[in-house]
Amino acid sequence: MHHLTALIAATLAFSSISPALAASSEYPARPVRMIVPYPPGGGSDITGRAIGAKLGEYLGQTFVIDNRPGATGLIGTLLASRAPADGYTILLADAPHTINSLVYSKQQYDAIKDFTPLNLVATSPQALLAHPKFSANTFKELLAMPRAQTEKLAMGSSGLASGPHLVYEWLHLKTGLVLNHVPYKGGGPSLTDAAAGQIPLVMNAVPAALPHVKAGRLKVLAITSPQRHPLLPGSPTFVESGVKDFVSFQWYGMLGPAGLPKNVTAVLNKSINKALEAIDVKDRFNAMTFDINAGSPEDFSKLLVSEDLRWKDVLRQVKVQLD
Numbered sequence: 001m002h003h004l005t006a007l008i009a010a011t012l013a014f015s016s017i018s019p020a021l022a023a024s025s026e027y028p029a030r031p032v033r034m035i036v037p038y039p040p041g042g043g044s045d046i047t048g049r050a051i052g053a054k055l056g057e058y059l060g061q062t063f064v065i066d067n068r069p070g071a072t073g074l075i076g077t078l079l080a081s082r083a084p085a086d087g088y089t090i091l092l093a094d095a096p097h098t099i100n101s102l103v104y105s106k107q108q109y110d111a112i113k114d115f116t117p118l119n120l121v122a123t124s125p126q127a128l129l130a131h132p133k134f135s136a137n138t139f140k141e142l143l144a145m146p147r148a149q150t151e152k153l154a155m156g157s158s159g160l161a162s163g164p165h166l167v168y169e170w171l172h173l174k175t176g177l178v179l180n181h182v183p184y185k186g187g188g189p190s191l192t193d194a195a196a197g198q199i200p201l202v203m204n205a206v207p208a209a210l211p212h213v214k215a216g217r218l219k220v221l222a223i224t225s226p227q228r229h230p231l232l233p234g235s236p237t238f239v240e241s242g243v244k245d246f247v248s249f250q251w252y253g254m255l256g257p258a259g260l261p262k263n264v265t266a267v268l269n270k271s272i273n274k275a276l277e278a279i280d281v282k283d284r285f286n287a288m289t290f291d292i293n294a295g296s297p298e299d300f301s302k303l304l305v306s307e308d309l310r311w312k313d314v315l316r317q318v319k320v321q322l323d
Contacts, residue, residue: 121251142221143241156203
């Protein structure tokens with residue numbers, strides 16, 4: 001925790017070196033910093049760069065990608081929350097945005113109050129997957145197994161308090177299913193081990209899992225979308241499998257600091273929606289199996305509030321805490 005605190009302090013100190021100019025009706029009058037709270041090359045980074053390039057094209061200013069990885073997105077998110085509310089620092093957030101504010105022993109930010117929603121960008125469902133030789137072919141068959149058997153089954157996730165982990169915890173609360181949760185340092189290693197038969201089960205987002213499914217290295221037991229996904233028409237949803245209202249997504253969205261001026265919010269929202277209509281952005285997101293979600297700041301705000309309420313409810317019942 002001392003290392004994390006020092007890293008946060010250093011990052012915030014750096015951000016305060018240059019005072020920001022006030023937002024004006026000519027927004028943007030200078031380059032805009034887009035904080036991506038993860039390393040280059042991942043889903044968040046690719047999403048941010050695709051949107052940032054289009055925003056620069058439409059608005060005539062450079063949108064500079066600032067990768068600030070650390071603590072599952074916490075470092076960069078905290079930096080964005082404390083930036084001036086003038087539109088010259090924005091954040092590419094994802095599903096851990098609401099989770100991180102709840103699971104750390106000392107709350108670093110409020111996922112709702114400390115940010116201005118701009119736009120939901122894209123979503124993808126989570127999936128519970130199994131090695132092809134695993135005896136159950138559907139979630140219903142897994143749920144029918146005796147607890148003495150299931151609680152010995154290793155299920156990998158991308159890490160403690162990650163989205164896939166909390167989806168499992170929510171599933172446990174809804175159904176009583178008990179598995180042996182194995183947190184990995186990232187979704188990739190957990191999928192690789194499941195595909196190799198090192199663990200029988202894994203929870204992960206569809207985009208990362210799809211190549212393994214298409215190659216026959218993993219099979220889908222159920223997905224968290226409300227209806228069957230067009231890329232996985234043969235895979236049942238958890239709702240179909242009898243788990244009422246069990247719908248959850250990995251999501252990407254754009255946020256500004258709290259108190260962002262309405263004119264700035266409107267400009268960014270309009271431009272992000274325009275970017276999501278661009279053919280090259282659509283093609284890139286489709287290739288990543290992301291479902292594009294254009295809309296209003298109010299739409300995104302509703303999603304954030306629902307995510308925050310859901311994970312608060314789960315975490316009241318399941319103790320998951322990070323130092």
